[in-house]
Structures are given as C-alpha cells and as structure tokens.
Amino acid sequence: MAxxxxxxWDRCLADTAVKTVTGLGVGIMFSVLFFKRRTxxxxxxxxxGLGMGYANCQHDFRSPYLIHGRVVKDQ
Amino acid sequence: xxxxxxxxxxxxxxxxxxxxxxxxxxxxxxYTAGETSGGGAAKVVAAGLVTVGGxxxxxxLYAKWDNKFRAxxxxxxxxxxxxxxxxxxxxxxxxxLPIKKQKELAQPPSMMDKQTNVSKAKSEKKVKEAxxxxxxxxxxxxxxxxxxxxxxxxxATHIISAISEVTSVPAPCDTEGxxxxxxxxxxEESLTSSAKATLQAIGAQEAALQAITRHTLKLKEAMEAxxxxxxxxxxxxxxxxxxxxxxxxxxxxxxxxxxxxxALDSLKSVIDKSKGxxxxxxxxxxxxxxxxxHNMVVDLDKVVTKVHSAESEAKIVSQYSELVxxxxxxxxxxxxxxxxxxxANWKGLTGKLSSDDLNALIAHAHRRIDQLNRELAEQRxxxxxxxxxxxxxxxxxxxxxLEKAVSTALQHIKEEARLEQERKLSELREVMEAEMRxxxxxxxxxxxxxxxxxxxxxxxxxxxxAEQVLSSKMLEQETRxxxxxxxxxDNFTLDMNTAYARLKGMEEAIDSHVVAEEEARxxxxxxxxxxALNYTLKTANADIPTVPLExxxxxxxxxxxxxxxxxxxxxxxxxxxxxxxxxxxxSLRARFNSLRSLARRVALIDxxxxxxxxxxxxxxxxxxxxxxxxxxxxxQLCSEDLDPFKLLSYASYCLEHGDLELAAKLVNQLRxxxxxxxxxxxxxxxxxxxxxxxVSLLSAYANAVGLGTTxxx
Numbered sequence: 001m002a003x004x005x006x007x008x009w010d011r012c013l014a015d016t017a018v019k020t021v022t023g024l025g026v027g028i029m030f031s032v033l034f035f036k037r038r039t040x041x042x043x044x045x046x047x048x049g050l051g052m053g054y055a056n057c058q059h060d061f062r063s064p065y066l067i068h069g070r071v072v073k074d075q
Numbered sequence: 076x077x078x079x080x081x082x083x084x085x086x087x088x089x090x091x092x093x094x095x096x097x098x099x100x101x102x103x104x105x106y107t108a109g110e111t112s113g114g115g116a117a118k119v120v121a122a123g124l125v126t127v128g129g130x131x132x133x134x135x136l137y138a139k140w141d142n143k144f145r146a147x148x149x150x151x152x153x154x155x156x157x158x159x160x161x162x163x164x165x166x167x168x169x170x171x172l173p174i175k176k177q178k179e180l181a182q183p184p185s186m187m188d189k190q191t192n193v194s195k196a197k198s199e200k201k202v203k204e205a206x207x208x209x210x211x212x213x214x215x216x217x218x219x220x221x222x223x224x225x226x227x228x229x230x231a232t233h234i235i236s237a238i239s240e241v242t243s244v245p246a247p248c249d250t251e252g253x254x255x256x257x258x259x260x261x262x263e264e265s266l267t268s269s270a271k272a273t274l275q276a277i278g279a280q281e282a283a284l285q286a287i288t289r290h291t292l293k294l295k296e297a298m299e300a301x302x303x304x305x306x307x308x309x310x311x312x313x314x315x316x317x318x319x320x321x322x323x324x325x326x327x328x329x330x331x332x333x334x335x336x337x338a339l340d341s342l343k344s345v346i347d348k349s350k351g352x353x354x355x356x357x358x359x360x361x362x363x364x365x366x367x368x369h370n371m372v373v374d375l376d377k378v379v380t381k382v383h384s385a386e387s388e389a390k391i392v393s394q395y396s397e398l399v400x401x402x403x404x405x406x407x408x409x410x411x412x413x414x415x416x417x418x419a420n421w422k423g424l425t426g427k428l429s430s431d432d433l434n435a436l437i438a439h440a441h442r443r444i445d446q447l448n449r450e451l452a453e454q455r456x457x458x459x460x461x462x463x464x465x466x467x468x469x470x471x472x473x474x475x476x477l478e479k480a481v482s483t484a485l486q487h488i489k490e491e492a493r494l495e496q497e498r499k500l501s502e503l504r505e506v507m508e509a510e511m512r513x514x515x516x517x518x519x520x521x522x523x524x525x526x527x528x529x530x531x532x533x534x535x536x537x538x539x540x541a542e543q544v545l546s547s548k549m550l551e552q553e554t555r556x557x558x559x560x561x562x563x564x565d566n567f568t569l570d571m572n573t574a575y576a577r578l579k580g581m582e583e584a585i586d587s588h589v590v591a592e593e594e595a596r597x598x599x600x601x602x603x604x605x606x607a608l609n610y611t612l613k614t615a616n617a618d619i620p621t622v623p624l625e626x627x628x629x630x631x632x633x634x635x636x637x638x639x640x641x642x643x644x645x646x647x648x649x650x651x652x653x654x655x656x657x658x659x660x661x662s663l664r665a666r667f668n669s670l671r672s673l674a675r676r677v678a679l680i681d682x683x684x685x686x687x688x689x690x691x692x693x694x695x696x697x698x699x700x701x702x703x704x705x706x707x708x709x710x711q712l713c714s715e716d717l718d719p720f721k722l723l724s725y726a727s728y729c730l731e732h733g734d735l736e737l738a739a740k741l742v743n744q745l746r747x748x749x750x751x752x753x754x755x756x757x758x759x760x761x762x763x764x765x766x767x768x769x770v771s772l773l774s775a776y777a778n779a780v781g782l783g784t785t786x787x788x
Contacts, residue, residue: 005673005752058687064751065682 016053023049135162258349262364265345269338273371276335280378283328286321287385291392293317369490595784602777604630615659625653652766664730674749678719681747
C-alpha cells in the first residue's frame with residue numbers, strides 16, 4: 001500500500017510531464033502552424049498539459065476518497 | 076618385426092628349453108636321488124624289519140623267563156597267546172595261593188614216592204647185592220644170607236616206613252608255619268641222609284658179616300676137609316680170595332659205619348635244634364624223628380654186634396688155623412730136617428724112602444710121639460688151670476660184654492621208654508585237647524542256647540516298646556502333618572487372594588498407565604505439532620513470509636481431534652497465514668520504519684483535504700516538523716496523542732520494544748491518507764498478531780495437557 005503512493009506519484013509525474021510536453025508540443029505546433037510562432041500557444045499548450053496532468057494527479061490521489069453514487073429512481 | 080618376433084620366440088623357446096632342461100635335470104636328480112633314496116628306503120625298511128624282529132624276539136624271551144609278563148602280553152596283545160604258545164609251549168601254571176598248597180601237597184607225596192622209590196631201590200639194590208653176593212656161594216650157606224636178607228629187608232622197610240611217616244606228617248601240618256616247614260624239611264633231610272647212610276652201613280656190615288662167615292667156613296673146611304692135593308691149592312686160593320673179600324668187606328663196613336654214625340649224629344643235632352625251637356607243632360615230627368633215630372641206632376648196633384661176634388669167631392678159627400698151620404710147618408721142618416730130600420707130601424712116599432730113612436723117620440716119629448705124649452700129659456695136668464684161667468678170662472670178657480650189652484640195652488630201653496613216654500604224653504595231650512574241646516563246645520552250645528533265650532525275651536520286650544513308641548510317634552506325626560497341611564492350605568489361599576488382588580491392581584494400574592500413556596503420547600504429539608507450528612513461524616526471513624502454515628496446522632488438527640478447544644483454536648488460524656504465511660515482527664518493524672516517513676508526509680491528507688496543494692503542505696510539514704523518533708506511549712491516550720506524528724513515534728517505540736500489538740493499536744488510530752498508507756502493514760501486523768496468539772494459545776494448551784499427563788514422582 002505504501003508503494004501505491006509512490007507509484008501514484010510516478011504516474012502522476014510522468015503523466016504530467018507527458019501532458020505538458022504534449023501540450024507544449026501542440027502549442028508549439030499551433031504556434032508554428034497557426035499562430036505565426038507566437039509564444040502564447042506554447043504556453044497555452046504547456047499550461048493545458050500541465051493543468052491536465054495536475055488534475056489527473058489530483059484525481060488519482062483523491063480517488064480512494066471519491067464516492068461514486070448512483071441515482072436510484074423510484075419505481 | 077618378423078625377425079624381432081622370431082628372436083623373441085627363440086628367446087622364449089630357449090628359456091623354456093633351458094627350464095625344461097633344468098627340470099629334466101631336476102627330474103634326473105630326482106631319479107638319481109630316487110635311486111639313492113630307493114637305496115635309502117631299502118635301508119630304512121631293513122632297519123625297521125630288524126627292529127621289529129628284535130622286539131618280537133626279545134618279547135618272547137622275556138615271556139619265557141617271566142610268566143607274569145607273558146600273561147600281561149597275552150592279555151593286551153591279540154593273537155600273542157597263539158604266537159607265544161607256538162614259540163614257548165603252553166604256559167606253566169601260575170603260582171597262586173590256592174594252587175600253592177596243591178603244589179606243596181603234591182610235593183610231599185611225590186617226595187614220599189621219590190623217597191620210597193629211592194629207598195626201595197636202594198634197599199632192593201642192597202637186597203640184590205646181598206642176594207648176589209651169597210648167590211655165588213648160595214649152596215653152602217643159604218640160610219644165613221637169607222636171614223640177613225630178611226633182616227636187611229625188614230630194616231629197610233622199617234626205615235622206609237619211618238621216612239614215609241616222617242614225610243607224611245609234615246604234609247597235613249603244612250599250614251602251621253614256615254618254622255614248622257623248615258624244621259620238617261631239615262628233619263626229613265637229615266632223616267633221609269641218615270637212613271641212607273644207615274642202610275648202607277647195615278648193608279656193608281651184612282656183607283662184611285657174610286664175608287667173615289664165609290671166610291671162617293672156608294678156613295674150617297680147609298683145616299678139616301681131606302681133599303686131594305690138587306684141589307687143596309684151589310681151596311687155598313679160594314681161601315685167600317675169601318680173605319681178601321673179607322678184609323675188603325670189613326673195611327667197607329667200617330667206613331659205612333663211620334658215615335652212618337656221622338649221619339646219625341647230625342640227625343641228633345638237628346633233632347636237638349628243632350627241640351630247642353619249642354614249637355608245639357614240631358613235637359610230633361621230632362618224636363617221630365627220634366623214634367626213627369633210635370630204631371636206626373638199634374639196628375646198627377645189632378648188626379655191629381653180629382659182626383663183632385662173627386669176627387671173634389673168625390678170630391678163634393683163624394687162631395686155630397694158625398696154630399694148626401704152625402704145627403704142621405713145625406712138623407714139616409722137623410721131617411725135612413731129618414730127611415731133607417723128602418717133600419712135604421709124605422703120604423704118597425711109601426716106595427721112595429730107604430730103610431734108614433724109614434728108621435730115622437720112625438725113630439723121629441717115636442720121639443715125637445713121646446714128646447707129644449709128655450706134652451699131652453702136661454697139658455692134661457695143666458688143663459684145669461688153663462681152663463680156669465680161660466674161664467676167668469672168659470668170665471671177665473663175658474662180664475665186660477655183658478656190661479656193654481647191658482649198658483647198650485639199658486640205653487636202648489631208656490630211649491624207648493622216653494620215646495614211649497613222649498608218645499604217651501602227646502597222645503594224652505591230644506586226648507585232653509579233644510576232651511577240652513568237647514567240653515568247651517558243650518559249654519559254648521549251652522551258652523548259645525541261653526543267649527538265644529535271653530535274646531528272644533529281650534527281643535519281645537524291645538519289640539513291644541518299639542511298637543508303642545512307633546505308634547505314638549506316628550500319631551504325633553499325623554496330627555502335625557494334618558496341621559501343617561491345613562496351615563499350608565490356608566497360607567496358600569491367602570497368598571492366592573493377595574496375589575489375585577495384586578494382580579487386579581496391577582492390571583488396573585497397567586490399564587490406567589496405558590491410558591495415561593496414550594494421553595501423554597497424544598499430548599506429546601500435540602505439543603510436537605504445536606512446536607512445529609511455532610517453528611514454522613520462525614521461518615520468516617527478512618522480507619519473506621513464513622511458509623504456509625497449512626501443513627503444521629493440519630498436523631495440529633490431526634493430533635488433537637478429540638480436543639474441541641484445540642480444534643477450535645487450530646481452525647481459528649487466519650486463512651491468509653495458512654495459505655501464504657505471516658511476516659515476522661522484524662520485517663514488520665523494518666517496513667514500518669520506511670512507512671513512517673511516508674505516513675509523515677501524508678499526515679495532513681484525509682477525505683476532505685486531499686488536493687495536491689494539501690499534499691504539498693503535508694510534505695512541507697513533514698519536512699519542517701521534528702518529533703521524537705521514539706516516545707513511550709502513555710497508559711491512556713488523550714486527544715493530543717492522536718496526532719499522527721506522535722502516534723508514529725509511539726508506535727515506533729513500541730515496535731522497538733517488541734510490542735507489536737500496542738504498535739498496531741496505535742497505528743490503528745491513524746486517520747486519513749496515513750491510515751490508507753499503513754493499511755497493509757496493519758493487516759499484516761494483525762495477521763501476525765492473530766497467528767501468534769493462536770499459536771501461543773495452542774502451545775499453552777499443549778503444555779498444560781502435557782503437564783497434566785506427566786506423573787508426579
């Protein structure tokens with residue numbers, strides 16, 4: 001169980017890194033392609049990526065505490 | 076290569092050949108040695124044969140010499156009796172005691188026979204001699220020799236009987252003793268010798284007597300008979316021969332007499348010696364010997380007297396003949412002096428003489444007649460005186476002879492009387508002995524009768540007493556026996572009962588023992604299985620759990636299927652431990668240390684605070700907050716103590732001090748993410764704790780059961 005924390009962190013970081021880099025890449029690409037090499041898509045992309053990663057990481061860490069409820073319709 | 080092979084073959088062949096030569100030589104040597112050994116063998120065989128032959132020969136010789144050895148050999152070596160019989164003849168009779176007497180008994184009769192034969196032969200010889208000597212001149216004097224023969228034979232038989240008596244006497248008394256035997260033997264010897272000598276002397280004397288008488292007769296004949304001259308010379312020659320005979324016979328008689336006297340003296344000395352021994356059994360022998368001696372002496376004396384008388388007669392006759400011869404010779408001388416040419420034989424001279432001679436002769440004759448007449452007258456005158464003188468002489472001589480005869484007769488009679496007395500004495504003694512014996516016998520008989528009667532009476536009395544005693548004793552014995560048997564029976568039943576009870580007790584004890592042992596065995600087994608289980612708990616290494624406890628648990632379950640408690644306990648073991656095993660405390664401890672840092676880092680995260688920012692904050696907290704590594708937990712936890720850091724330090728302390736349970740309890744107080752992080756560890760710890768508890772309970776139970784089954788000394 002203790003390992004999971006570590007594993008989570010690994011995943012998290014890896015994921016974040018990947019996402020960031022991907023975002024960066026997409027940003028760069030967009031910036032290059034569409035936005036005439038402006039920096040804002042790169043930072044957007046990286047930011048998007050980072051944010052996504054962070055959100056995933058957080059979700060991953062929160063997952064044990066999340067309660068998945070279902071709406072039970074009457075009748 | 077071929078050459079090499081050939082060379083090799085040659086070498087081997089040479090070697091073999093050489094060897095065979097050697098062996099041949101050896102064989103030859105053997106042969107030669109065999110030959111020499113053959114010669115040697117022959118020598119050995121010869122030596123052996125010689126030894127064997129020598130041994131057998133020596134044995135035969137020694138067996139011939141020693142009968143006992145012969146008997147021994149015959150007994151021990153089979154077929155030796157055949158060989159010895161072949162070589163030596165049948166064995167002589169053994170000198171054993173029963174045969175001894177026979178032998179000795181046989182001896183005296185044989186001796187007797189021998190003696191009788193010898194003496195008979197001697198006497199016969201003597202008789203023959205005596206018969207022969209007069210046989211030559213049987214016709215003139217048959218009577219006297221016959222008389223002498225008879226006398227001689229009588230004396231001989233007398234002496235023979237004496238000898239036979241003497242020899243017969245010792246035979247039955249042989250059992251008396253060696254002294255008696257010796258005495259008897261000596262007596263016999265001397266008797267025989269003296270008898271022989273006496274017989275010889277008597278014979279010689281007889282012969283002398285006869286010779287003398289013959290001579291005397293011849294002389295008388297020669298004196299008186301008127302025979303023609305040619306026979307006269309023959310007669311004179313006969314006379315001379317007879318004279319020679321007589322002298323010879325007389326000498327022989329004298330020597331024989333002396334010898335007989337010697338023998339008789341020796342016999343006397345022997346008799347005296349034996350008398351001096353004073354052995355009673357010898358007395359009859361001595362007596363007999365003395366009688367014989369006396370008889371012999373008497374005979375000898377008789378014969379000697381006869382011889383003397385004959386001699387005296389012969390002397391007279393010879394004197395007469397001498398006188399006559401002398402006168403004749405005188406006359407012859409005178410005649411021859413007168414007529415020298417005339418020969419002695421004057422009777423046939425009638426025609427030869429002249430008248431002068433005749434005249435001279437007649438004158439001489441006349442003168443002679445005158446002279447003779449005168450001598451005759453003178454002789455007649457002196458006759459009486461001469462006769463008286465002669466008578467006187469004769470009386471003297473007669474006296475002497477009488478005295479001598481009287482003395483000898485007296486001696487003889489004394490001797491006879493003494494012998495008679497001794498004989499009578501011995502007879503009387505015998506009679507007395509016999510009478511005494513009869514009296515004693517009678518007395519003994521009377522005594523035996525009396526003793527018998529007394530014994531009978533005593534016997535009766537004793538029998539009665541004995542029977543009484545016997546009956547009383549028997550009764551006593553009976554009662555005692557009955558008592559004893561009863562006692563024995565009681566004792567026996569008692570013993571049997573006790574034995575039975577003891578047996579029963581022992582059986583029960585044994586059964587209980589068996590049961591107890593069974594229990595003990597089971598407890599032991601349980602204990603062993605529990606120990607095994609316990610041991611399996613130790614098999615946990617650093618990070619590896621123990622072996623699955625399934626086997627050990629099964630063993631425990633098997634070994635306690637009659638104890639519910641144990642069964643329950645063994646089934647209370649958690650599944651995880653059975654299938655996977657449990658972690659050791661050390662590994663948990665080590666894990667905890669690593670977990671602690673993690674738990675510290677996520678200390679602020681719980682259900683509500685679980686964003687990444689919170690994560691960052693909790694990390695910061697963990698980095699900045701320092702707590703005691705280990706802190707002793709209080710007895711009771713208050714709310715401040717529920718701080719994760721504190722709890723972790725308490726738990727650490729507990730773990731360090733080996734109290735996993737408390738550590739687990741404290742760790743159980745963690746909340747939130749920290750709890751989630753240590754959840755594993757907690758379950759593991761719980762598992763371990765559970766298992767350990769169960770095992771300890773089981774072991775305690777096993778110990779208790781084991782202790783319960785052990786028997787106090």
